[in-house]
Amino acid sequence: MTTPQGSYDAIIVGAGPVGVNIAKVLTDRGKRVLLLEAGRASGLSYDGWLSYVDTYRSAVMKEPNAPYPPNPNAPSTYAQDVLNIQHKIPILSGYQVEKGPLSFASTYLRSLGGTSLHWLGTCPRMVPNDFRLKTVYGVGVDWPISYDDLQPYYCKAEWALGVSANKDEQGHFGIWFPPEYDYPMERIPPSYSDGVYAEGARKASVRFGDRDYGMTVTSLPQARNSIPRENYALSSAYGTKHVGERCEGNASCIPICPVQAKYSALRTLGQMDKNFYTLVTQAVASRLIINENGRIGGVEYKRYESEGSNQYQTGTATATLYIVAAHAVESAKLLLASGAANSSDQVGRNLADHPFFLTWALNPTPVGAFRGPGQTSEIPSFRDGPFRTDFAAFRIDLGNWGWDIATFPPNSNVYEAAAANTFGKTLRRSLGQQIPRQLRVGYVIEQLPEPGNRVTISPEFIDPIGCFRPVIHYNVSDYTRKAMIAANKVSNALFHAMGIPDADIYTKFTPDSPGYMTYKQDDGTVVPLSFFGSGHHMGTHRMGVSRTDSVTNRYSRSWDHENLYVVGCGGMPTTGSSNPTLTAVAMALMAADDMLTQLG
Amino acid sequence: MAGSRRIPRAPSEEARQRFVAFSVLLTGYDSAELWGTGMVTPYLCFLIDAVGDQVTGALLSKWTAVADAAGKDPAALEQLVRDEILADPTLGPVARNLIVMWYLGEWQQLPADWRDVHGTHAADQTCFVSPEAYAQGLVWNAIGAHPQGAKMPGYGSWALPPTIPEELP
Numbered sequence: 001m002t003t004p005q006g007s008y009d010a011i012i013v014g015a016g017p018v019g020v021n022i023a024k025v026l027t028d029r030g031k032r033v034l035l036l037e038a039g040r041a042s043g044l045s046y047d048g049w050l051s052y053v054d055t056y057r058s059a060v061m062k063e064p065n066a067p068y069p070p071n072p073n074a075p076s077t078y079a080q081d082v083l084n085i086q087h088k089i090p091i092l093s094g095y096q097v098e099k100g101p102l103s104f105a106s107t108y109l110r111s112l113g114g115t116s117l118h119w120l121g122t123c124p125r126m127v128p129n130d131f132r133l134k135t136v137y138g139v140g141v142d143w144p145i146s147y148d149d150l151q152p153y154y155c156k157a158e159w160a161l162g163v164s165a166n167k168d169e170q171g172h173f174g175i176w177f178p179p180e181y182d183y184p185m186e187r188i189p190p191s192y193s194d195g196v197y198a199e200g201a202r203k204a205s206v207r208f209g210d211r212d213y214g215m216t217v218t219s220l221p222q223a224r225n226s227i228p229r230e231n232y233a234l235s236s237a238y239g240t241k242h243v244g245e246r247c248e249g250n251a252s253c254i255p256i257c258p259v260q261a262k263y264s265a266l267r268t269l270g271q272m273d274k275n276f277y278t279l280v281t282q283a284v285a286s287r288l289i290i291n292e293n294g295r296i297g298g299v300e301y302k303r304y305e306s307e308g309s310n311q312y313q314t315g316t317a318t319a320t321l322y323i324v325a326a327h328a329v330e331s332a333k334l335l336l337a338s339g340a341a342n343s344s345d346q347v348g349r350n351l352a353d354h355p356f357f358l359t360w361a362l363n364p365t366p367v368g369a370f371r372g373p374g375q376t377s378e379i380p381s382f383r384d385g386p387f388r389t390d391f392a393a394f395r396i397d398l399g400n401w402g403w404d405i406a407t408f409p410p411n412s413n414v415y416e417a418a419a420a421n422t423f424g425k426t427l428r429r430s431l432g433q434q435i436p437r438q439l440r441v442g443y444v445i446e447q448l449p450e451p452g453n454r455v456t457i458s459p460e461f462i463d464p465i466g467c468f469r470p471v472i473h474y475n476v477s478d479y480t481r482k483a484m485i486a487a488n489k490v491s492n493a494l495f496h497a498m499g500i501p502d503a504d505i506y507t508k509f510t511p512d513s514p515g516y517m518t519y520k521q522d523d524g525t526v527v528p529l530s531f532f533g534s535g536h537h538m539g540t541h542r543m544g545v546s547r548t549d550s551v552t553n554r555y556s557r558s559w560d561h562e563n564l565y566v567v568g569c570g571g572m573p574t575t576g577s578s579n580p581t582l583t584a585v586a587m588a589l590m591a592a593d594d595m596l597t598q599l600g
Numbered sequence: 601m602a603g604s605r606r607i608p609r610a611p612s613e614e615a616r617q618r619f620v621a622f623s624v625l626l627t628g629y630d631s632a633e634l635w636g637t638g639m640v641t642p643y644l645c646f647l648i649d650a651v652g653d654q655v656t657g658a659l660l661s662k663w664t665a666v667a668d669a670a671g672k673d674p675a676a677l678e679q680l681v682r683d684e685i686l687a688d689p690t691l692g693p694v695a696r697n698l699i700v701m702w703y704l705g706e707w708q709q710l711p712a713d714w715r716d717v718h719g720t721h722a723a724d725q726t727c728f729v730s731p732e733a734y735a736q737g738l739v740w741n742a743i744g745a746h747p748q749g750a751k752m753p754g755y756g757s758w759a760l761p762p763t764i765p766e767e768l769p
Contacts, residue, residue, distance in 0.1 A: 056749055057731035060706065189759040226755070249757045252749030259752070370745035372758025400758065401748070410739045411704055418699040421686045424678070425628035427699065428742045435743040436762055 004280060008034040008319035009599055011299055013285040013334065016114020017581055018568045018588045019325035020265040020272075021160050025592040027276035031599055034317055035277060036301055038074040038284040038326070039111035043266050046239040053258045064118045064535065065109050067256040073304040073312070073465050074110040074284055082107070082514050082533075090471075096329070097461050097471045103514050104474040106353050106533030108327050112281055115327065115535065116264040116581070118255040120374045121223040123163045123582040124395065125154050127173040127384045130576030137388040139479065140448045140574045144545045144554040145590075147174070153586035155181050158221070161263045161585060162235065164188045165221035172218075173384040184232035187219045188247060191400045193367035193439065194219075194377035200498030201379060206490050208387045215381045215494060217398065221582075223263035224253070224373060238266040251401060253374050262373075282306075286314075286467055288322065288338035288564070296322040296340070296564045302465050310464040321563050321595055325588070328537035328570035329470045332455045335541065335551075337468055341558040341566060346551050348456055350449035350539035352575045355476055355515070355531035357394075357443040357484045359491035359507040360403045361500050366436035369402035370410075375442075376400060382490065383577050392446040392483035395577040396490070402438035403506075405532055410435050441494065443487040445531075446577050447480050449539055476531065481519040484529045536580050540570035543587075555594035556587060563598070567591050611644045615660060619644045622663040625681060626695065627702045627738055634702075637736040642729060643701055649723035650707060651694055659691050690718065703742070705733030 009031040012019040023033045042048040056067035063079035070076075081094025082105050091098035098104060108115045128147035133140040155178065158165075164185040167177045198217035205212050224247045228234050237243040237260035244259035253262050260267070269279070283301045291297040299322060304312040324331045332348040335341045379396035387393075402409045413435060417427050447453075453475060457468035488507070495505055509516060509530035516530050544550025547559035556571050558564040567588045569580040611619070620631050620640055627634065634640060648656050666684050670677035686692045693714050701707055709726045710718075728734045735750035744763045746753050 053749060054731040057734040057747075058728045060726055060728065062748075189756040191758045192761055246755040248752035248754055249746075250749050250752045251746070251758075256749065258749055366744070366762045368744065368758070368760075368762025370740070370743060370748065371753070371762070376758070410743060411706075414700055414703045414739055415708075418696045418703075421682060421696070423626045423628075423681075423686075423699050427703075428628035428738075431703075431739060431742040432744065436745075 004034050004278060004315065004317040008032045008317070010034070010321040010323055010595065011036060011317055011319040012323045012325055013299065014038070014114065014324070014326035014330065015112050015265060015269065015279065016325065016327060017116040017161070017265045017268070018584050019323065020268045021157075021585050022323055022325065022567065022588050022592045022595070023277055024160070024268050024272050025589060026595065027272050029596055030276060033277040034319065035279045036283045036285050036299065036317070037112050037279065037281040038330070039071060039109075039281065040307065041112045041279070041281040043111065043113050043117065043264070044238060046237055046243070049237065049239075049260065050258070052256055056252065056256050062255065064107055064255045068109055068111050068117065071110065071307045073282070073307055073310060073463070075463055075469075076110050077107045079107055095463070095469055097469055099471060099473045101475050102517060104351075104353065104472045104533065105515050105531070106535040106537060108329065108535065108537060110330070113265040119535070119581060120253050120579070121262045122375065122397070122579040123158065123161060123165075123221040123223050124378070124578040125170070125175050126576040126578045126583055127175055129173065129384050129388075130574060130578070133388070133574050139389065141544070143573050144543055144550075149554075150583070150586050150590065151176070153589045154582070156589050157582055157585040159184050159232070160268065160589070161223040161582065162225060162267070163221045163223050163582070164226040165219065169218050170221060172380045182229055183221065185226045185228050188222050188224060188226050188373060188376055190219055191368070191372045191376045193369070193400060194398055196363060196367050196498065197377070197379075197398050197494070200494060204493045204497035206493040208486060209390070211386065213381055213385065215379050215490070217377050217379055220375060220378045220397075222373060222376070224257070225261040235267050235270070236260070238270050247373060249372050251370055251372060283315075284465065284467055285326065285334055286337065288334065288340045289316065290338065290340055290561065294561055296561050302467065304465055312465045321565065321598060323565045323567060323595070325567045328540045328568055329455050329472075331566055331568060331570050332540035333457055333468050333470050335566065336455075336457045341541070341551055341560050341564060343560050344547060344549055344551060346542060346549060348540050349451045349454045350542055351453040351455055351472070351474065351537065352447040352449065352539045354444045354534040354536045354575060354577065354579075355447065355480055355484070356534045357445055357487050357529070357531050358406045358440060359488065359495075359505070360406045360438065360440040361495050361506060362434065362437045362504040363439050364437070364499055367439060369400070369436055369438045372400045374399065374401055387486070390482065391486055392448070392480045393577045394443045394445040394483055394487055397442040397444060399440040399442055401440070402435055403440045406440055409438060441491055443484070444534055444577050444579070445480055445483045445487065446575050448477060449542065449574060450475070450477060455540055476517065478519065481517070481529060484531065485519060485521070485527065534579070536569065536575070538569045538572045538575045538580055541566045542573040543571045544573060556591035557594060565591050565595065611641065611648065616640055616644055618660045618664055621667065622660065623698065623702060625677065626699050629738055637738075639705075639729075639733055639736050642733065646701070646707060646723065646729050647694075647698070650721055651710070651718070651724070652721055655690060655694060655718060659685070659694055662688075662691060690714070701729065703737055703739040705729055705735070705737045
């Protein structure tokens with residue numbers, strides 16, 4: 001068994017995309033790093049990976065964690081655990097305990113590589129106004145850094161993650177790139193259905209306040225392999241050669257890319273110099289030890305022998321710097337369990353997701369649903385605008401997989417047809433006439449920081465090896481609900497411009513769906529809404545300008561412990577509407593520079 | 601014998617031929633396409649495991665009888681299948697399960713009412729027959745796509761116009 005040897009320059013808790021990218025920077029500079037990972041290391045062999053693919057193919061519920069076998073000693077929540085909280089509070093069925101009032105509909109994965117094993121890989125930058133929401137729109141808070149501060153690290157992060165895009169298409173709302181810069185790979189080809197949307201979007205318009213908003217369809221930056229630009233070395237799947245050097249269109253990015261053409265943290269791990277890091281898996285960090293002088297003096301961890309037994313040994317590892325990068329929820333849990341970094345009382349608070357609002361319809365002609373990556377284009381038109389004083393910004397993702405999580409095609413169609421005794425050529429023809437026309441639009445909506453949305457711990461809720469289970473308190477404010485009303489208006493304008501009659505718009509919000517809720521409009525009418533989780537856990541250890549209302553400074557360094565960094569999506573003071581991993585890695589690379597300065 | 605697994609027995613060639621002929625009617629795919637999935641024998645074996653020899657035999661016998669009775673009249677055959685098989689409380693749920701199995705690769709646990717009468721076989725659980733069964737689901741072909749996570753169609757294929765599932769004869 002690998003055990004930590006001596007003292008390290010840095011201990012990183014969590015071998016996901018954030019932790020591993022910091023490890024890469026530090027080891028590249030000859031620093032000795034210990035990586036502590038709660039999950040197991042199965043992804044480190046390609047046959048292990050292929051066994052995950054088989055698990056996915058056999059899984060009845062093909063949800064984001066389906067390929068990855070349950071691990072009772074480093075549990076994850078599975079989507080089927082997220083029941084309708086309106087029927088029963090708290091939800092205790094999963095690993096995360098849900099106290100409501102709404103269910104936190106997102107899950108994450110505790111395994112080597114973290115949630116980057118099942119993420120979609122969408123990598124838009126945040127827009128400049130996302131960093132100054134309070135100043136510009138009077139809501140939320142400002143970041144301690146600006147877009148310009150983070151810009152160089154966005155460039156590095158895009159190369160670290162291997163993002164495919166063309167920069168001339170990405171200058172939304174003031175996003176800028178250095179003249180000499182471009183993404184490491186050309187954009188992923190937009191899907192055929194993206195083109196169908198684009199034709200409609202050109203004609204679509206919607207009015208908010210005293211302003212009309214048009215819509216444009218543009219390609220989405222994605223961390224999946226395409227055609228490399230000069231100087232970029234393509235990576236293949238971990239443990240093999242010449243596999244996955246292009247996206248092959250498996251159309252299963254979530255939950256698993258069979259060829260690893262989509263980035264995961266395993267890729268960065270494979271690029272690191274083994275002389276400078278030690279990886280210890282099946283080691284759950286349980287407590288940070290705080291010295292009398294306020295510095296962190298060690299990290300206590302529980303090393304379990306196997307998933308099949310709750311036997312474990314407790315160890316302590318020491319280093320000069322401690323870097324908690326365990327995921328927004330897990331990092332907050334560890335800090336709370338340690339009584340660390342929380343003089344501001346902000347640890348665990350301001351938990352946000354991007355509530356994912358869906359609308360769906362049938363196009364008059366086939367668009368070829370279920371082909372290509374989950375999404376290849378977006379409508380960025382509502383990522384920023386004066387409406388943000390009134391309701392939340394949103395990004396519009398154009399799905400490529402039919403109605404997917406809205407109704408679970410094609411399985412649901414087959415079940416219904418068989419139950420109705422539809423068979424033979426009639427069945428074959430009806431499936432062929434309906435499903436290829438399916439359109440599903442997803443609205444990725446901002447949530448403001450709210451102190452009551454939080455992760456807490458309680459001795460009442462403990463996992464098999466005596467670590468805390470996260471207790472989640474979650475709601476969606478009217479600022480975000482109102483954006484869903486706006487999104488539905490946008491959706492209708494878009495679908496109508498595409499020539500889709502109301503009869504072919506199938507969006508519905510049923511009280512038994514997990515994200516069901518209502519919104520009381522200004523005129524007093526109450527309308528139903530529904531949302532899904534985006535898997536974007538953010539805000540639980542936000543950075544800021546003052547130690548009184550934030551957990552870390554701009555370099556993700558704890559205000560309370562000068563040798564402690566808390567990095568990841570939890571550090572985001574506000575969330576914008578961009579999928580957060582790219583921003584989290586950029587923030588982590590900025591933090592890594594500060595770590596190198598500290599280490600000398 | 602309690603606790604022992606039944607020894608799998610390869611279905612006879614005749615049983616497989618009858619199973620395929622019935623499956624052609626249920627799926628709308630021809631026998632070459634069904635044999636080409638490689639799933640004929642695995643599905644028939646799974647069926648026997650999940651519902652037993654007796655019900656399997658009854659289903660295939662009934663199929664043979666209605667096929668003989670209908671002669672070469674497809675409309676008559678379809679009506680007989682509806683009346684004699686799909687409407688039958690024993691055979692109907694099994695036949696509907698075969699439609700789902702061929703299209704998705706998944707077996708669905710039979711209804712509780714059915715199990716009250718015929719008992720519960722260990723294999724009668726909702727599951728994919730195998731990872732390969734998922735990949736061979738006919739639905740993907742029917743919708744002009746490929747199974748998600750299998751039979752990858754190649755870089756950029758998603759940018760091409762969709763193949764419209766052809767008008768079936």
